[in-house]
Amino acid sequence: xxxxxxTSRTEGNSTKQNKKILISHRxxxxxKQPHRENHPNYIQEAMNKGYDVEVDFxxxxxxxxxxxxxxxxxxxxxxxxxxxxxLWIHCKDLKxxxxxxxxxxxxxxFNYFFHNTDDGTITSKGFLWxxxxxxxxxxxxxxxxxxxxxxxxxxxxxxxxxxxxYKQ
Numbered sequence: 001x002x003x004x005x006x007t008s009r010t011e012g013n014s015t016k017q018n019k020k021i022l023i024s025h026r027x028x029x030x031x032k033q034p035h036r037e038n039h040p041n042y043i044q045e046a047m048n049k050g051y052d053v054e055v056d057f058x059x060x061x062x063x064x065x066x067x068x069x070x071x072x073x074x075x076x077x078x079x080x081x082x083x084x085x086x087l088w089i090h091c092k093d094l095k096x097x098x099x100x101x102x103x104x105x106x107x108x109x110f111n112y113f114f115h116n117t118d119d120g121t122i123t124s125k126g127f128l129w130x131x132x133x134x135x136x137x138x139x140x141x142x143x144x145x146x147x148x149x150x151x152x153x154x155x156x157x158x159x160x161x162x163x164x165x166y167k168q
Contacts, residue, residue: 019168021157023088024051025144026068028161038066039073046163047086054088054159057112059099068092077103084110088123088141088159100124127156 027033027042029049036042043053043066057080058065064080065071080087089112091097097114104110104124113129115121120130120137128140135142135150142155146162158166 020152020155020166021141022051022163022166023141023157023159024053024163025159025161026056027053029164030162032161038068040066040075040079043083047083051163052086052088052157054090056092057089057096057100058092059096080110081108084108087111088129089113090115129159130155 024043024046026037027039027046028037029046029051033042038056043055046053055066056068058067058071060071063071064075064077066073066075080089087110089100089110091100091112091114094114097112100108100110100112111123111125111127113121113123115129115131118131119134120128120140123129128137130137130140130142132142132144133148133150135145135148135152136154138154139156140154141157141159142150142152143159144161145152145155145158146160146165152158160166
């Protein structure tokens with residue numbers, strides 16, 4: 001019998017002893033900061049504090065970009081590769097999803113996903129990424145649970161604009 005478990009994400013965010021994976025949403029730590037979100041320096045600040053980070057990612061005009069509603073901050077592929085074990089990559093369109101799948105087929109190991117209005121999706125590494133207000137879902141990542149006061153008892157991790165509030 002083969003048992004599949006999601007790939008380990010980080011050295012610092014062990015899920016042993018009920019520790020949850022803590023993911024900063026777009027680099028935010030203590031509330032939304034729209035003017036800083038998805039900026040490479042802001043993302044790095046969150047990583048320097050030990051968090052994984054969900055980023056909004058685009059492949060546009062043969063370049064890689066960060067940005068929520070549109071490509072805003074150009075990044076090199078190497079920037080992503082250097083942070084691969086701390087990034088949760090939200091592909092913002094199907095072209096980006098297709099490009100990351102091509103790179104995966106070439107040996108790159110990104111953790112990426114695409115969703116639009118779905119209640120949940122599965123990342124390329126097998127994690128359940130669940131929309132706000134849909135918890136509790138066992139072994140899932142609860143996204144923005146503060147918006148719906150989600151029950152976090154069954155989740156594996158949390159993605160939040162106020163991730164500092166979930167530090168144990």
